Amino acid sequence: MNKNAGAEKFEGHASGFSDGDNRKLQVVGKGRSKVIPQATAPHMTLMTAMAAMCYLAVLAIGALLMTDAAVNSWTSQIASQVTVQITAADGVDVDGDAAKVADILTATKGIAGIDVVSPDAARKLLEPWLGEGGILDDLPIPRLINVSIDQSSPPDLELLRATLATEVPSATLDTHRRWQAELISMAGSLTWLAIAVLSLIATAAIVLVIYATRAAMEANREVIEVLYLAGARDSFISREVLWRFCLTGLKAGLIGSLLGFATFVVLGLGSGRLSEPVKAFLYHPLDSGSANYAAFIVVPVVATMISLITARISISRVLKAMF
Structure with missing residues (x-):
């Protein structure tokens, strides 16, 4: 494309923009870019879906940690006792x-x-x-x-x-090793089940980010084209768009973690069977320095990294397809 043709195309695109699109162009370079507005439908869909998935991830990790702690407690008690039975x-x-x-x-x-x-x-x-x-x-x-x-x-x-x-x-010694082996086997099965659930959640999050990235860039295709013709490099456009998706992943992760923490707090109220392990999960770390609370920190970090890496790859491919 020669310089005159590029200028004519730029003028043709710019003249057909609405006042809203022109305002989008004017704020480029003034703070964070508005190339991809925050309240677009793809972003809102991504935010809601990722927050729900982060919430489920926190519940899965919390349930896994509580089960592992319970099994360790049971197996420790079983290992510290044997029974003699006299028929x-x-x-x-x-x-x-x-x-x-x-x-x-x-x-x-x-x-x-x-x-x-x-x-x-x-x-x-x-x-x-x-x-x-x-x-x-x-x-x-x-x-x-x-x-x-x-x-x-x-x-x-x-x-x-x-x-x-x-x-x-008439006396027989029962070491309870069979029960201990069954508990350990059950804990292992639950661990793999939790890993499978978390893997499915991560896969779904990746697919959602890919969809949202493509949809958002297609919805703002004209703005991106004018920025490109005005001399913006792929790295500039990619960085401005990527920032928006990075924030989306971080906010969704924080929302999901807060909802998950609130759920465990509610479940820990009262004196039911479920409340005791939940209380141990929430309040035991304060005494022993346990890393149980890492579940509420890891999920937002992973959600942000998934959004960042997946969006970066998708944006690069979309820009190559556009230009």
């Missing part, structure tokens, strides 16, 4: 065998304490499943002994199991 069968002196087991456990190094569960307490443990009827009186309820493990110097559980099997055949 009530014909010819078995349950009370006598319980006393023998108590003596063996007391003499075993690494045992921090023992608690022989009384028959009445054992019945109460079964009542939620079997009811309070007389059926419990007819059942051979086993005697249970809860054993606390010294975590600093735990005992040899396999040796203890063999000793009990030899000296008290």
Whole structure:
């Protein structure tokens, strides 16, 4: 394109602009660019959708952290205790065998304490499943002994199991390792599920930014063309447009994080089952310096980076297609 032809095209475009478009051109270079107005439909759509996705991301991360903390607490409790069960069968002196087991456990190094569960307490443990009827009186309820493990110097559980099997055949040692393995497996599955959800949210955010970038630039195509013909470089136009999308991603991330934090605060009110882990998630970091609050900081940062990188690539491609 020669200089005269470019000038004629510039004049032709400029003469066909409305007063609003001319005002847009006049503010270029005076503060932040108005090439892409903040209140355009693509921007508002992007802002709303990304805020909703950031809100879901905060909920997913918070739920994952709470689940992980609960599983760690449960597995720690399971690892610190074992149970000895004395089967009530014909010819078995349950009370006598319980006393023998108590003596063996007391003499075993690494045992921090023992608690022989009384028959009445054992019945109460079964009542939620079997009811309070007389059926419990007819059942051979086993005697249970809860054993606390010294975590600093735990005992040899396999040796203890063999000793009990030899000296008290009616006693069996349950280390709860099967339950611990199931809890760890469940936590791993939930972690991968949360990662999959967050990946889907990030993918949807990228697609939205691409759509919004293309739509916004097409809606302001004439303004961009005149800026280009007036001598603006691709880097200038890209920077002015990119700034708008960067702010959009940051605002959406902050809105989503604030809504997520407010949701956890509301869930933590009261004394229900859900409120306790939520309270631990929100207020425990103040005592231990935990990084739980990073969930509310990371999401806005990631949303801003997604908007910045995706918009930059999309803007470059759109400008190449235009010119």
